[in-house]
Amino acid sequence: MVSTNVTRQDSAVSRLDRERLQRHRGAVLWLTGLSGAGKSTLANAVEARLHALGCRTFLLDGDNVRSGLCGDLGFSLADRHENIRRVGEAARLFLDAGVIVLCAFISPLKEDRQRARALAPDGDFVEIYCKSPLAVCERRDVKGLYRRARAGEIADFTGITSPYEEPDNPELVLDTARRSVDECADAVVARLVAQGTVPVSLQTA
Template sequence: MTQPTTSPNAVWQEVLVNRADRERMNGHRGAILWFTGLSGSGKSTMIHALEKHLHDAGRHTYALDGDNVRHGLCGDLGFSNQDRVENIRRIGEVAKLMLDAGLIVLCGFISPFAADRQRVRNLVAPGDFLEIHCECSLEICEQRDVKGLYRKARAGLIPEFTGISSPYEAPENPELRLDTGNESVEACVGRVLALLGGD
């Protein structure tokens, strides 16, 4: 997969309504909350529980979920290292647009490579990208086996499965580490809300 660069003949157009205008109308700042972790570590559970909480509190949100995005925007991608890099690159650009739209964007992707997560962080201003590690041991994820994928991966039916036959690089310095293997969903949601400043 080639990495698209800026098109040489595309001229940037100034806008008349900007992010600050939209945030003022929304009554809150936008942000990218980036949940990373193994399959079954709790990313989807967290982003949807948080989105419900924030939405009910009147915040403008959008949840980008790995499985869902792979049905459309990234439906042409598989799970080779190269395709995972492209997956996160595309999602990073989409999250950046949604941030510009003034939204709190909740992203739940394995995003196994530290360099790809850093690239998304670099797309936006300091403070706009909050990396949240759903820290859960492979043993617990495998016990949960929410979708039966670990069983298939162990049986050799799914190649390049994260944690088994494909690497996962845990964040060294995330804004937040959630012990999703041991703490309750409610406790973890509370910790993210605290990070957002009691939203």
């Protein structure tokens, strides 16, 4: 649905102006994977490293967003679509501000992730698949969500009663069951340096 009777307003300060001031480019880092795959843990580790390098960052986490911006949504298919649509739009705003925004969401459906990708210019959307077997995710489940889902107490739970569609061509696939958080964070930062989002000069400053 598109709002009517609105006119987009351009800013006197462009994204490029903001990026020049902060000495790095903006980007959307989209971490996807099953509950318990380590998305939030990895996103926090990456953000801490980028912050230490002097990068402007912001982390959009699934639970945090659902407690505010998307607090009115449930977990039906329609609500899942709307949840990721809102997050994608929020990520686009951060990107325009020149920020490296980290989005840690199960985002189980390919079409929703593709819609979020389409909002960013080519090369600015980095899909990171946190790949972990379901059994490992269940063992890590300190909240007991998988147990409750298997007991029928939680409906539409991804990986149990609702599908997870693996990414076809993500920029990064990280085996979070076998690789440490530090190793995975190293891989993400290295990707950002390789693609020019984070200049090498920041690492050596």
